[in-house]
Ligand SMILES: Nc1ncnc2c1ncn2[C@@H]1O[C@H](COP(=O)(O)OP(=O)(O)OP(=O)(O)O)[C@@H](O)[C@H]1O
């Protein structure tokens with residue numbers, strides 16, 4: 001039997017975790033993934049404060065105990081003292097995947113000049129990919145989906161284009177997407193049932 005794709009969502013926010021404002025990170029991630037993926041998946045969600053130890057134990061739990069193939073964090077990537085999500089991510093990694101952070105900053109620069117303030121990165125732990133998104137809820141769609149012009153042509157490819165093949169190389173489930181939202185790129189030899 002095929003393993004069902006499992007995705008962990010971690011919203012890292014002092015104020016949302018204390019109920020000072022409503023968390024918009026997990027709902028935005030949940031909504032985007034349901035619009036973008038045609039492959040069935042299950043979610044594990046966590047809303048936590050910007051505490052490095054807590055972020056590390058949450059990431060370890062999602063990967064090692066819950067068996068998430070992909071973990072998306074949102075928030076805590078900037079330069080402020082309590083922005084420690086990338087530091088926690090690096091602390092639990094086996095290998096870094098620096099291309100994701102580079103591409104997200106390129107995309108975000110098309111929206112805000114302060115995109116270079118994000119230290120976001122991606123790493124592999126075991127057979128899982130962990131990826132940091134900025135905290136602004138609107139940045140979730142921007143970075144995952146990329147930027148399209150008025151005719152719907154891609155101006156800047158979103159990072160999600162590369163995630164299905166990455167999970168495939170990590171021997172996780174085969175992920176398919178709705179191409180009107182985002183196209184999953186794979187080399188021809190890696191495409192199942194090409195037509
Ligand atoms: N989970 C969230 N839900 C709603 N809005 C958020 C969330 N996280 C961040 N934001 C918004 O994006 C901005 C930048 O995010 P950042 O991660 O730097 O948060 P912050 O300023 O460190 O505050 P906090 O950790 O208390 O959310 C925040 O000031 C807030 O307006």
Ligand SMILES: Nc1nc2c(c(=O)[nH]1)N[C@H]1C(S)=C(S)[C@@H](COP(=O)(O)O)O[C@H]1N2
Nearest residue numbers: 075076077078108114118134135136139142
């Ligand atoms: N796409 C996108 N990327 C973005 C932003 C944004 O609004 N949209 N905000 C930037 C800002 S202002 C900061 S400080 C960094 C870090 O944000 P974080 O601390 O919320 O993770 O992400 C940047 N990247």
